[in-house]
Amino acid sequence: MSELSKIKEPVKEELREFEPYFRNTMKSKVPLLSIITNYIYRRKGKQLRSLLVFLFAGLKGNINRSTHVAAAMIELLHTATLIHDDVVDEAYERRGSFSINALWRSKVAVLVGDFLLSKGLLLAIDTGEYDLLKNMSNAVKDMSEGELLQIERSRKMNIDEKTYFDIIRKKTAALMAACVVNGVNSAQANEEEVDAAYEYGINLGLAFQIKDDIFDYQSKGVLGKPIGNDIKENKLTLPLIHSLSKVDRKTQKQVLKKLKQSKRNPKAVAEIISFTNDNGGIQYSVDVMNRFKDKAMQALSCFPDSEYKESLKFLTEFIVNRKS
Amino acid sequence: MSELSKIKEPVKEELREFEPYFRNTMKSKVPLLSIITNYIYRRKGKQLRSLLVFLFAGLKGNINRSTHVAAAMIELLHTATLIHDDVVDEAYERRGSFSINALWRSKVAVLVGDFLLSKGLLLAIDTGEYDLLKNMSNAVKDMSEGELLQIERSRKMNIDEKTYFDIIRKKTAALMAACVVNGVNSAQANEEEVDAAYEYGINLGLAFQIKDDIFDYQSKGVLGKPIGNDIKENKLTLPLIHSLSKVDRKTQKQVLKKLKQSKRNPKAVAEIISFTNDNGGIQYSVDVMNRFKDKAMQALSCFPDSEYKESLKFLTEFIVNRKS
Numbered sequence: 026m027s028e029l030s031k032i033k034e035p036v037k038e039e040l041r042e043f044e045p046y047f048r049n050t051m052k053s054k055v056p057l058l059s060i061i062t063n064y065i066y067r068r069k070g071k072q073l074r075s076l077l078v079f080l081f082a083g084l085k086g087n088i089n090r091s092t093h094v095a096a097a098m099i100e101l102l103h104t105a106t107l108i109h110d111d112v113v114d115e116a117y118e119r120r121g122s123f124s125i126n127a128l129w130r131s132k133v134a135v136l137v138g139d140f141l142l143s144k145g146l147l148l149a150i151d152t153g154e155y156d157l158l159k160n161m162s163n164a165v166k167d168m169s170e171g172e173l174l175q176i177e178r179s180r181k182m183n184i185d186e187k188t189y190f191d192i193i194r195k196k197t198a199a200l201m202a203a204c205v206v207n208g209v210n211s212a213q214a215n216e217e218e219v220d221a222a223y224e225y226g227i228n229l230g231l232a233f234q235i236k237d238d239i240f241d242y243q244s245k246g247v248l249g250k251p252i253g254n255d256i257k258e259n260k261l262t263l264p265l266i267h268s269l270s271k272v273d274r275k276t277q278k279q280v281l282k283k284l285k286q287s288k289r290n291p292k293a294v295a296e297i298i299s300f301t302n303d304n305g306g307i308q309y310s311v312d313v314m315n316r317f318k319d320k321a322m323q324a325l326s327c328f329p330d331s332e333y334k335e336s337l338k339f340l341t342e343f344i345v346n347r348k349s
Numbered sequence: 350m351s352e353l354s355k356i357k358e359p360v361k362e363e364l365r366e367f368e369p370y371f372r373n374t375m376k377s378k379v380p381l382l383s384i385i386t387n388y389i390y391r392r393k394g395k396q397l398r399s400l401l402v403f404l405f406a407g408l409k410g411n412i413n414r415s416t417h418v419a420a421a422m423i424e425l426l427h428t429a430t431l432i433h434d435d436v437v438d439e440a441y442e443r444r445g446s447f448s449i450n451a452l453w454r455s456k457v458a459v460l461v462g463d464f465l466l467s468k469g470l471l472l473a474i475d476t477g478e479y480d481l482l483k484n485m486s487n488a489v490k491d492m493s494e495g496e497l498l499q500i501e502r503s504r505k506m507n508i509d510e511k512t513y514f515d516i517i518r519k520k521t522a523a524l525m526a527a528c529v530v531n532g533v534n535s536a537q538a539n540e541e542e543v544d545a546a547y548e549y550g551i552n553l554g555l556a557f558q559i560k561d562d563i564f565d566y567q568s569k570g571v572l573g574k575p576i577g578n579d580i581k582e583n584k585l586t587l588p589l590i591h592s593l594s595k596v597d598r599k600t601q602k603q604v605l606k607k608l609k610q611s612k613r614n615p616k617a618v619a620e621i622i623s624f625t626n627d628n629g630g631i632q633y634s635v636d637v638m639n640r641f642k643d644k645a646m647q648a649l650s651c652f653p654d655s656e657y658k659e660s661l662k663f664l665t666e667f668i669v670n671r672k673s
Contacts, residue, residue: 055494057501113436133500134505135437136493143490147469150483158482159474166467169460170379174455177381 198230
């Protein structure tokens with residue numbers, strides 16, 4: 026059994042029920058939409074977000090209709106976001122298959138994203154799940170603000186550690202927190218439990234994003250070299266931010282100059298990665314990530330022991346140890 | 350006084366109040382967002398949609414806080430849609446100024462659109478305007494379905510008049526109907542009045558889109574030639590659909606072949622326009638548009654005479670007579 030199926034074990038019945046329900050939420054009478062949503066359904070990913078929703082409702086021993094609504098809404102919104110992302114990034118691949126904009130036109134992809142987004146909203150409205158709707162809308166607002174803040178500050182090459190945490194909290198952690206809060210909320214949690222869930226989600230999200238940012242300096246592309254996409258986009262993330270704080274102003278300027286050249290110069294990418302390694306940026310980031318992971322683990326102690334809690338512990342480890 | 354300011358006259362106080370309120374709904378602490386939303390605000394268009402909201406609440410003599418919320422939400426959503434449209438169409442101009450994606454990156458434009466969209470949702474949620482939210486989400490769903498249906502059928506060159514009306518009802522008229530329904534709803538209308546408002550909005554929207562589609566065959570670009578954008582995109586609209594129904598199968602095939610060539614061949618565009626004129630497609634479309642306009646006018650008779658109703662009559666004429 027794979028690690029992920031082990032994690033899913035306590036909610037596997039519910040996930041089996043969830044599949045046709047989720048698929049049904051994407052229905053349309055427009056034939057082109059049916060073809061595309063079928064394609065989306067067949068290539069769906071790990072569905073980590075809905076898994077979090079089910080496990081958190083499970084913690085409270087009360088997985089019910091509202092849990093399914095929350096999970097479906099989150100998957101609809103998340104899917105819509107990924108489709109729009111691929112259009113903007115002109116990415117032609119997603120999870121080893123062609124992206125929607127690669128198979129159809131960009132225009133079609135944007136419209137399919139809009140369709141899924143509105144279906145998600147209608148699902149929450151029609152079932153009267155207004156808290157869910159509010160949490161998710163706030164998370165979308167935070168996401169766009171976080172990404173825009175990152176773009177703005179990266180352009181000015183002006184991100185310190187505090188700003189970095191502010192950015193990734195908004196850009197990534199807010200949505201994770203919304204997932205788990207909606208999960209416990211669906212099972213009628215009390216205030217203390219909602220707070221603990223939020224604490225878990227935020228810290229898991231921070232660890233998740235730091236892991237992603239470390240990947241950029243470590244994971245190997247087809248040629249066995251680190252991918253360095255963030256570097257090429259001049260995104261300042263924790264490994265580099267920390268390393269820059271360890272050197273004098275003159276060296277900082279030299280490194281930032283190299284960063285600007287990195288889009289067209291693969292050698293500059295390699296040099297920045299070396300600089301980051303030499304100045305302890307990777308190790309520091311791993312340490313910080315693990316601290317957030319530990320905080321997430323601690324937040325779980327608010328809930329009684331159960332198979333759901335065990336799964337969440339595995340899931341937390343899985344997220345910081347994942348290889349992609 | 351311009352025609353539009355005459356139409357705005359009965360609600361000019363309310364519109365003056367609306368401006369700072371609307372501006373405030375776009376607020377963010379992220380500096381880049383403030384810069385961009387200021388830019389958006391300064392280049393805002395005719396704001397026909399919020400005008401419809403205010404005039405319909407005025408018909409019921411009860412413009413209130415809910416009316417302002419409805420108008421702001423609609424403008425936020427509409428603005429978000431236009432920004433996303435410009436990204437997909439790679440349009441670098443909007444209302445005589447640079448588009449957001451021309452001045453900033455596409456990625457930034459998409460994020461700004463997402464931000465405005467979520468602000469619109471939160472506005473409705475925070476004020477408890479759930480009917481507004483539902484109407485608008487349904488309209489967005491209809492819009493995406495209508496556009497995808499048009500893309501699908503145009504590719505197959507398979508649109509009859511019935512399908513055309515189905516498409517433009519979803520793509521354009523549903524949103525207009527949502528605007529006016531939200532307008533009267535904000536003023537506590539009864540069921541009969543909501544039905545009449547819906548009837549007005551749908552018919553106005555159908556007339557509006559037919560007018561747009563006629564423009565493609567008539568309006569003159571910089572070189573004094575019809576623009577023919579729909580033709581180049583192989584979109585089948587009413588003028589051509591009607592003209593095709595007047596000729597034999599062989600001629601139909603020839604014209605559709607020419608349509609396929611039109612993207613690269615300006616002569617083919619001119620020939621299709623001639624064919625459409627010769628077979629009465631333009632005149633027929635004008636007649637159909639006027640029938641929808643008359644139906645919209647009739648729907649207004651449900652409401653007592655007032656300066657708001659007079660303005661709506663002018664607005665209805667303005668929409669079918671506009672020159673751009």
